[in-house]
Amino acid sequence: MEINFSSMVAIVSGSGTGIGYATAELIALAGGAVVVNGRREHICKEAAQRIALQGGRAIAVAADVSTPAGAQALVNAALAHFGRLDILVNNAAIARPADFVTAPYDEWRQVLDVNLDSAIHCARAAARVMIDAGHGGRIVNVSSIHSYRAEKGSSHYDIAKGAMDQLTRALALELAPYNILVNSVAPGFVDTPMSVVDGKSELDTEWFKTLYVQQRRIPLARAAQPVEIAQAIAWLASPLNTYVNGHVLVADGGLSVTF
Numbered sequence: 001m002e003i004n005f006s007s008m009v010a011i012v013s014g015s016g017t018g019i020g021y022a023t024a025e026l027i028a029l030a031g032g033a034v035v036v037n038g039r040r041e042h043i044c045k046e047a048a049q050r051i052a053l054q055g056g057r058a059i060a061v062a063a064d065v066s067t068p069a070g071a072q073a074l075v076n077a078a079l080a081h082f083g084r085l086d087i088l089v090n091n092a093a094i095a096r097p098a099d100f101v102t103a104p105y106d107e108w109r110q111v112l113d114v115n116l117d118s119a120i121h122c123a124r125a126a127a128r129v130m131i132d133a134g135h136g137g138r139i140v141n142v143s144s145i146h147s148y149r150a151e152k153g154s155s156h157y158d159i160a161k162g163a164m165d166q167l168t169r170a171l172a173l174e175l176a177p178y179n180i181l182v183n184s185v186a187p188g189f190v191d192t193p194m195s196v197v198d199g200k201s202e203l204d205t206e207w208f209k210t211l212y213v214q215q216r217r218i219p220l221a222r223a224a225q226p227v228e229i230a231q232a233i234a235w236l237a238s239p240l241n242t243y244v245n246g247h248v249l250v251a252d253g254g255l256s257v258t259f
């Protein structure tokens with residue numbers, strides 16, 4: 001069965017690059033109209049143009065979704081340009097290590113603002129519109145295996161992603177009466193700009209190649225490509241999903257089932 005998004009409108013936060021871009025492209029090329037978002041205008045515009053060149057419908061909206069105003073700007077743009085809103089993918093995030101004890105609070109807190117509060121702001125703004133329209137909808141939160149595994153220096157990221165999956169469960173309950181289905185996709189390692197640390201992809205390090213590939217700590221012995229995560233997001237966001245609600249779909253090549 002093919003996924004078809006025709007006549008549907010989606011917002012994908014943080015979709016100028018990586019998993020978000022792959023998701024926006026997939027939805028648009030399957031007939032949907034997409035609001036592409038990020039903080040940097042030229043990146044969003046290039047992404048929307050790349051989709052348009054392939055025959056898809058997309059507009060670029062540069063906005064900081066860690067603020068209620070930024071989130072509302074995306075919803076307003078969806079309504080102004082496409083006249084409706086069916087799908088929200090909460091994908092925007094940042095990753096920067098910070099020591100829990102010594103990092104300045106604002107720096108530590110910013111990861112929660114971007115990675116968690118953004119999803120809350122966008123979900124509130126989107127749900128109001130979906131409820132008013134009465135046609136139901138889909139919300140997919142892009143969390144991480146960090147939602148149930150912790151890493152040193154990532155307490156802010158771990159907490160944000162764990163809370164995001166709990167947001168999924170809470171909203172699955174709150175929004176079910178309106179036929180708005182809410183789910184998470186929790187990726188493991190993915191080959192995106194987020195994997196680049198100090199100019200080098202962590203996927204190219206000896207550490208990753210030895211432990212995760214050669215020793216098969218990831219049973220599939222490789223990181224995911226963005227489109228492999230986008231396919232999971234798109235299915236949960238699509239009309240094919242009529243009964244999966246409040247679920248966290250782990251997409252990590254089997255990483256989290258091993259010791």
Ligand SMILES: NC(=O)c1ccc[n+]([C@@H]2O[C@H](COP(=O)([O-])OP(=O)(O)OC[C@H]3O[C@@H](n4cnc5c(N)ncnc54)[C@H](O)[C@@H]3O)[C@@H](O)[C@H]2O)c1
Pocket residue numbers: 013014015016017018019020037038039040063064065066090091092093094114142143144145186187188189190191192193194195
């Ligand atoms: N790459 C991985 O290994 C991996 C693993 C697990 C989960 N994830 C999650 O996948 C999602 C996508 O990340 P990615 O790997 O594609 O990395 P990415 O850096 O390419 O994508 C994140 C996007 O969010 C945007 N963004 C950041 N702050 C924003 C803000 N305030 N407002 C609007 N946009 C903002 C960035 O500009 C970027 O385009 C994130 O939620 C990330 O936590 C990634």
